[in-house]
Amino acid sequence: MSYREMLDTPCLVVFDDVLEQNLTEMASYARAHGLALRPHIKTHKTAEITRRQAELGAVGHTCAKLGEAEALADAGVLHDVLIAYEIVGEAKIRRLLNLMERVHVTVAVDSVAVAEPLSRAMQAAGTVLDVLLEIDAGLGRAGVLPGEPALRLAREVVQMPGLRLRGLMTHEGHAGRAADTAELERLGRAAGEAMVATAELLRRSGIPVEVVSVGSTPAAFVTTAVPGITEMRPGTYVFYDAASFRFGRIGPERCALRILTTVISRPAPDRAILDAGSKTLAMDPPPPGRHGHGYLVECPDAVITRLNEEHAFVQLPPHCQGLQVGDRVEVIPNHVCPVVNLQDELFVVRDGDVVATWRVLARGKVR
Amino acid sequence: MSYREMLDTPCLVVFDDVLEQNLTEMASYARAHGLALRPHIKTHKTAEITRRQAELGAVGHTCAKLGEAEALADAGVLHDVLIAYEIVGEAKIRRLLNLMERVHVTVAVDSVAVAEPLSRAMQAAGTVLDVLLEIDAGLGRAGVLPGEPALRLAREVVQMPGLRLRGLMTHEGHAGRAADTAELERLGRAAGEAMVATAELLRRSGIPVEVVSVGSTPAAFVTTAVPGITEMRPGTYVFYDAASFRFGRIGPERCALRILTTVISRPAPDRAILDAGSKTLAMDPPPPGRHGHGYLVECPDAVITRLNEEHAFVQLPPHCQGLQVGDRVEVIPNHVCPVVNLQDELFVVRDGDVVATWRVLARGKVR
Numbered sequence: 001m002s003y004r005e006m007l008d009t010p011c012l013v014v015f016d017d018v019l020e021q022n023l024t025e026m027a028s029y030a031r032a033h034g035l036a037l038r039p040h041i042k043t044h045k046t047a048e049i050t051r052r053q054a055e056l057g058a059v060g061h062t063c064a065k066l067g068e069a070e071a072l073a074d075a076g077v078l079h080d081v082l083i084a085y086e087i088v089g090e091a092k093i094r095r096l097l098n099l100m101e102r103v104h105v106t107v108a109v110d111s112v113a114v115a116e117p118l119s120r121a122m123q124a125a126g127t128v129l130d131v132l133l134e135i136d137a138g139l140g141r142a143g144v145l146p147g148e149p150a151l152r153l154a155r156e157v158v159q160m161p162g163l164r165l166r167g168l169m170t171h172e173g174h175a176g177r178a179a180d181t182a183e184l185e186r187l188g189r190a191a192g193e194a195m196v197a198t199a200e201l202l203r204r205s206g207i208p209v210e211v212v213s214v215g216s217t218p219a220a221f222v223t224t225a226v227p228g229i230t231e232m233r234p235g236t237y238v239f240y241d242a243a244s245f246r247f248g249r250i251g252p253e254r255c256a257l258r259i260l261t262t263v264i265s266r267p268a269p270d271r272a273i274l275d276a277g278s279k280t281l282a283m284d285p286p287p288p289g290r291h292g293h294g295y296l297v298e299c300p301d302a303v304i305t306r307l308n309e310e311h312a313f314v315q316l317p318p319h320c321q322g323l324q325v326g327d328r329v330e331v332i333p334n335h336v337c338p339v340v341n342l343q344d345e346l347f348v349v350r351d352g353d354v355v356a357t358w359r360v361l362a363r364g365k366v367r
Numbered sequence: 368m369s370y371r372e373m374l375d376t377p378c379l380v381v382f383d384d385v386l387e388q389n390l391t392e393m394a395s396y397a398r399a400h401g402l403a404l405r406p407h408i409k410t411h412k413t414a415e416i417t418r419r420q421a422e423l424g425a426v427g428h429t430c431a432k433l434g435e436a437e438a439l440a441d442a443g444v445l446h447d448v449l450i451a452y453e454i455v456g457e458a459k460i461r462r463l464l465n466l467m468e469r470v471h472v473t474v475a476v477d478s479v480a481v482a483e484p485l486s487r488a489m490q491a492a493g494t495v496l497d498v499l500l501e502i503d504a505g506l507g508r509a510g511v512l513p514g515e516p517a518l519r520l521a522r523e524v525v526q527m528p529g530l531r532l533r534g535l536m537t538h539e540g541h542a543g544r545a546a547d548t549a550e551l552e553r554l555g556r557a558a559g560e561a562m563v564a565t566a567e568l569l570r571r572s573g574i575p576v577e578v579v580s581v582g583s584t585p586a587a588f589v590t591t592a593v594p595g596i597t598e599m600r601p602g603t604y605v606f607y608d609a610a611s612f613r614f615g616r617i618g619p620e621r622c623a624l625r626i627l628t629t630v631i632s633r634p635a636p637d638r639a640i641l642d643a644g645s646k647t648l649a650m651d652p653p654p655p656g657r658h659g660h661g662y663l664v665e666c667p668d669a670v671i672t673r674l675n676e677e678h679a680f681v682q683l684p685p686h687c688q689g690l691q692v693g694d695r696v697e698v699i700p701n702h703v704c705p706v707v708n709l710q711d712e713l714f715v716v717r718d719g720d721v722v723a724t725w726r727v728l729a730r731g732k733v734r
Contacts, residue, residue, distance in 0.1 A: 142632035
């Protein structure tokens with residue numbers, strides 16, 4: 001029996017062969033370019049893919065939150081992690097110290113206000129924490145600005161006992177929101193160049209910089225082409241999603257994860273209602289140039305016009321109006337990471353059969 | 368120690384006194400107007416509030432998915448449930464039959480294609496299932512149209528062995544998206560009138576209609592004012608949210624749930640970054656007339672301009688720029704239901720202390 005009949009809906013299906021292709025392609029790229037690969041686990045949140053990434057040569061992993069790292073460390077698959085986030089507050093610093101006893105941990109800092117309490121806690125514990133300066137290379141989120149502001153912060157951090165400044169990191173997520181490939185390349189290159197120039201500025205000032213780390217799947221092959229970048233931290237590449245289509249490098253056939261869903265109502269010839277709503281597809285908007293809440297594999301011209309929590313409203317073009325109540329269809333989500341975060345398991349398919357169920361171990365770990 | 372220092376962030380805090388006020392107000396309204404109250408559990412997903420709603424006189428509860436009802440039945444708090452959803456597929460019909468052995472269940476049907484497999488399964492099992500016709504009273508989602516289309520479907524369903532047609536239900540969610548109170552009242556009243564007129568049409572055709580059920584918090588006091596409505600199914604009223612403000616009936620002080628979050632970066636005087644992103648606040652857009660991804664209690668003029676998965680970008684007006692790294696602030700979400708679905712627990716606060724932790728039992732039950 002095929003997975004399409006076997007699984008109840010809505011559920012997340014992962015195609016093993018496509019996943020393996022995505023994993024090996026990125027691992028090969030990193031190897032060929034002398035880059036350390038430190039994938040972000042936020043996309044898959046599973047022990048199985050964490051382990052496979054390490055087998056394929058990842059130097060370690062990236063997490064946003066301590067809770068993600070704790071879950072994967074508990075599963076025995078995490079050995080070296082960058083928490084690409086500012087650790088703030090006593091409760092989290094206590095957890096960080098615990099995590100450091102079993103995993104090599106590096107964290108991001110973007111201000112003295114973040115770094116000082118870490119320094120005090122590490123001194124008190126008689127240990128040393130590796131840190132990277134988080135640089136804002138254009139995203140406008142957290143991070144210190146490149147150049148002089150970064151140098152000023154580096155000069156303070158490098159003198160703080162209990163902290164060892166290892167280098168710089170950024171998330172060039174703004175490049176992934178570019179309107180076209182030309183803009184993607186311009187923004188990605190500018191981000192990479194700002195990172196390398198800042199690293200050089202620090203080195204000229206006597207501050208050693210070993211790590212110059214960038215992270216973003218859309219810009220992965222652009223930012224890392226700047227000489228001087230040492231590490232890449234892509235996340236989405238394991239599954240890809242509909243937001244990945246628009247730069248042309250990959251299409252639906254490279255999406256390793258789909259939502260299997262059932263038509264539960266056909267209230268009008270041009271409208272179908274699916275049993276996957278925002279609790280399954282998530283509400284992340286489509287990228288520039290695309291419409292609706294996902295890509296319907298069986299009818300790419302259909303538009304998922306609205307989501308309620310448990311309903312997708314689908315506008316069907318004339319050639320797709322044969323869909324009936326009970327039919328199953330597959331959707332590629334706009335943004336795969338929050339979709340995985342909504343589920344407890346992924347169903348792994350090989351040659352049409354369900355061969356494994358992987359637990360979304362790090363689901364909901366927001367702390 | 369106050370909950371604001373005690374809890375790690377981001378997390379969901381429920382104010383016990385406000386919750387109780389919201390629960391009792393709706394229970395009193397239903398009692399005063401002779402309406403059966405059948406709250407939708409999707410907003411809270413907890414055993415504790417399910418039980419309290421029953422204590423306050425709810426005739427039963429509403430769930431969207433079987434999995435929600437199973438979770439609450441397992442907890443021993445669910446006795447009578449409307450699954451306000453079309454049950455499609457053999458796996459779900461098997462689960463429905465199991466659920467019927469321990470809870471009184473009613474389900475929605477909006478087509479012969481949905482009703483016939485249910486009828487066959489109930490006959491085979493030697494049991495009878497209560498059903499309501501789902502009516503599309505303006506939302507344009509699932510449901511049969513009111514009037515003659517509903518009558519035609521009712522004539523078929525009423526003859527199907529194994530099904531007992533109890534009446535009609537709708538979700539008038541479109542009224543809640545009205546631009547102002549006048550439009551809310553117009554849409555809500557029209558939906559209620561369409562329901563009652565359809566019930567009368569069926570009765571005149573010899574089909575008994577006991578239940579005329581409507582459900583929507585924004586329109587709760589409008590639709591139910593139409594004589595002939597017998598049941599209401601509000602959900603959001605337990606907590607309310609920022610989407611509830613615009614009709615003026617309630618304000619932030621009636622929101623029983625807030626997200627407690629920490630400032631983790633202050634990269635510019637007018638920008639703060641919070642540790643609650645789309646994995647906590649959800650991506651549901653603001654209602655007409657409001658901006659951003661939630662209401663910042665400490666500074667209502669601030670705008671949460673963007674969310675990434677673990678970051679909120681906050682634009683601070685001049686009088687709120689004293690916020691520092693490590694400060695804690697509270698956010699009322701745009702739409703509370705998906706926010707609860709992202710968490711494993713709610714922290715219950717009374718007089719400033721955390722007095723209980725409630726498990727979000729029915730989280731993620733999309734099947």
